[in-house]
Amino acid sequence: MGSLQDAIKKLQIKPGDRIKLKERDAHDKCGFDDQVRTEAETAIMAQEIDQLQDRLYAEGTRSLLIVLQGMDTAGKDGTIRGVFNTAGPVGVSVTAFKQPTENELAHDFLWRAHAACPRRGTVGIFNRSHYEDVLIAKVKSLAPKEAIEKRYDQVNDFERMLMENGTTILKFMLHISKKEQAERLQERLDNPKKHWKFNPGDLDDRKLWNEFEDAYETMLHRCSTKWAPWHVIPGDHKWVRNAAIASIVRATLEDMNPRYPAVSWKPSDFKIV
Amino acid sequence: MGSLQDAIKKLQIKPGDRIKLKERDAHDKCGFDDQVRTEAETAIMAQEIDQLQDRLYAEGTRSLLIVLQGMDTAGKDGTIRGVFNTAGPVGVSVTAFKQPTENELAHDFLWRAHAACPRRGTVGIFNRSHYEDVLIAKVKSLAPKEAIEKRYDQVNDFERMLMENGTTILKFMLHISKKEQAERLQERLDNPKKHWKFNPGDLDDRKLWNEFEDAYETMLHRCSTKWAPWHVIPGDHKWVRNAAIASIVRATLEDMNPRYPAVSWKPSDFKIV
Numbered sequence: 001m002g003s004l005q006d007a008i009k010k011l012q013i014k015p016g017d018r019i020k021l022k023e024r025d026a027h028d029k030c031g032f033d034d035q036v037r038t039e040a041e042t043a044i045m046a047q048e049i050d051q052l053q054d055r056l057y058a059e060g061t062r063s064l065l066i067v068l069q070g071m072d073t074a075g076k077d078g079t080i081r082g083v084f085n086t087a088g089p090v091g092v093s094v095t096a097f098k099q100p101t102e103n104e105l106a107h108d109f110l111w112r113a114h115a116a117c118p119r120r121g122t123v124g125i126f127n128r129s130h131y132e133d134v135l136i137a138k139v140k141s142l143a144p145k146e147a148i149e150k151r152y153d154q155v156n157d158f159e160r161m162l163m164e165n166g167t168t169i170l171k172f173m174l175h176i177s178k179k180e181q182a183e184r185l186q187e188r189l190d191n192p193k194k195h196w197k198f199n200p201g202d203l204d205d206r207k208l209w210n211e212f213e214d215a216y217e218t219m220l221h222r223c224s225t226k227w228a229p230w231h232v233i234p235g236d237h238k239w240v241r242n243a244a245i246a247s248i249v250r251a252t253l254e255d256m257n258p259r260y261p262a263v264s265w266k267p268s269d270f271k272i273v
Numbered sequence: 274m275g276s277l278q279d280a281i282k283k284l285q286i287k288p289g290d291r292i293k294l295k296e297r298d299a300h301d302k303c304g305f306d307d308q309v310r311t312e313a314e315t316a317i318m319a320q321e322i323d324q325l326q327d328r329l330y331a332e333g334t335r336s337l338l339i340v341l342q343g344m345d346t347a348g349k350d351g352t353i354r355g356v357f358n359t360a361g362p363v364g365v366s367v368t369a370f371k372q373p374t375e376n377e378l379a380h381d382f383l384w385r386a387h388a389a390c391p392r393r394g395t396v397g398i399f400n401r402s403h404y405e406d407v408l409i410a411k412v413k414s415l416a417p418k419e420a421i422e423k424r425y426d427q428v429n430d431f432e433r434m435l436m437e438n439g440t441t442i443l444k445f446m447l448h449i450s451k452k453e454q455a456e457r458l459q460e461r462l463d464n465p466k467k468h469w470k471f472n473p474g475d476l477d478d479r480k481l482w483n484e485f486e487d488a489y490e491t492m493l494h495r496c497s498t499k500w501a502p503w504h505v506i507p508g509d510h511k512w513v514r515n516a517a518i519a520s521i522v523r524a525t526l527e528d529m530n531p532r533y534p535a536v537s538w539k540p541s542d543f544k545i546v
Binding site: 058059060077080081084085086087088089090092093094125127182185186189190192193195196197198200203206260261263265267270272273 | 331333354357359362365367398400455458459462463465466468470471473476479533534536540543546
């Protein structure tokens with residue numbers, strides 16, 4: 001297990017580090033070698049996450065925010081299913097950030113993210129997030145360059161404020177190879193049940209692969225902080241991706257060590273009639 | 274299976290019916306006789322609900338709203354876990370209605386319920402709901418009598434509007450016996466891990482058991498409509514409760530018959546490079 005923990009630790013981007021996505025292997029197995037066994041272990045970790053989440057809910061004073069980013073087809077929904085379905089919707093809420101509405105655009109870019117932050121006692125998952133405002137916004141020049149440049153620090157300050165107020169933050173970039181994306185997009189064309197997932201606009205984004213990679217690299221460099229670290233998760237193998245993320249989430253919740261709250265009464269104070 | 278379906282159909286309150294909760298057996302098994310087998314069938318139904326939910330999500334035009342009400346310890350969280358954890362938090366959101374905040378009280382009683390209604394394509398679950406405003410509000414005189422009297426029709430109109438705009442509504446009253454509640458409250462006193470769930474105020478509500486029953490009976494009489502039926506679910510056996518609700522939810526989603534949407538393109542229109 002030692003080498004596995006090391007492999008997982010390496011997925012975290014240290015503050016200030018500059019990485020090149022092309023130099024990281026999206027096909028890497030992070031030390032998980034047997035698929036069947038790893039999937040069984042992930043199922044157990046999902047149960048442990050459920051139990052830890054129950055304690056977090058009981059404690060009711062802190063929350064966990066999970067940010068998922070990645071190119072189209074990177075597997076954001078699949079990650080949520082694989083890692084969080086066992087904990088279920090009572091204590092886990094998911095917010096999918098789509099193209100901003102007129103009302104959202106009428107506010108600063110962090111406004112809608114802030115509104116979606118998890119209640120104390122719960123886990124909140126952002127499927128895409130405020131980081132779109134330094135990713136697609138940058139690649140497609142949806143905001144002035146100087147405004148985007150300021151956003152990295154604004155995001156860091158925002159996330160530090162959340163952390164200081166009881167929210168632990170984990171950020172995962174689901175890293176797939178361009179070849180794997182081609183296969184997943186082709187599958188959406190080939191399988192009629194997946195047609196609805198295919199958006200012709202995704203092909204335009206695919207043409208901008210290098211530009212998106214640049215934007216991701218800047219984001220990872222500027223916004224992986226001590227209080228809200230980014231992890232780059234090899235995503236070509238879905239089972240590796242789920243196992244790695246489940247490991248990190250479980251370890252984080254174990255570190256948080258939520259406790260059932262003490263009560264101000266003794267059981268013998270009450271008689272139920 | 275015929276008699277099972279009949280038993281389940283009987284759980285629905287017909288519009289205008291007046292029932293007496295004391296005459297209904299909270300311990301009833303609704304024709305589910307073997308616990309192990311029933312739990313296995315419930316797990317399969319939960320998977321079918323997941324698949325139907327996926328089609329609802331793909332279709333993206335309609336939603337399902339599930340309202341859960343019941344006395345303290347009736348099993349609202351447990352129902353959500355048993356029936357909806359397999360579908361998971363991507364397409365299922367839960368809203369727990371607690372004591373209204375100052376801001377909520379500054380609006381009409383339906384305001385916060387409306388804001389929490391599910392997005393198209395998703396299932397929304399209300400853990401308690403706008404019905405608290407004709408239950409606890411009535412029992413504890415939290416609003417003038419005449420105002421509460423008007424709420425039944427206001428709720429019906431609101432729910433019809435939701436239905437006419439694409440939301441299917443299912444309402445479940447989790448019906449436990451007073452004896453079963455005593456056992457569950459005692460378990461919260463006896464098990465230190467459940468102490469946090471014990472609220473001394475629950476004993477005050479327990480003293481008002483008959484008054485709450487009256488309020489429930491009026492609610493069931495006035496607000497079980499063709500477009501948003503109430504079901505009274507025997508709740509003393511958790512496995513019966515979950516099986517009955519899973520059956521009704523699955524049958525409802527099957528009737529809705531969500532479809533993967535047609536697309537305006539042919540797969541051969543695209544070449545992924």
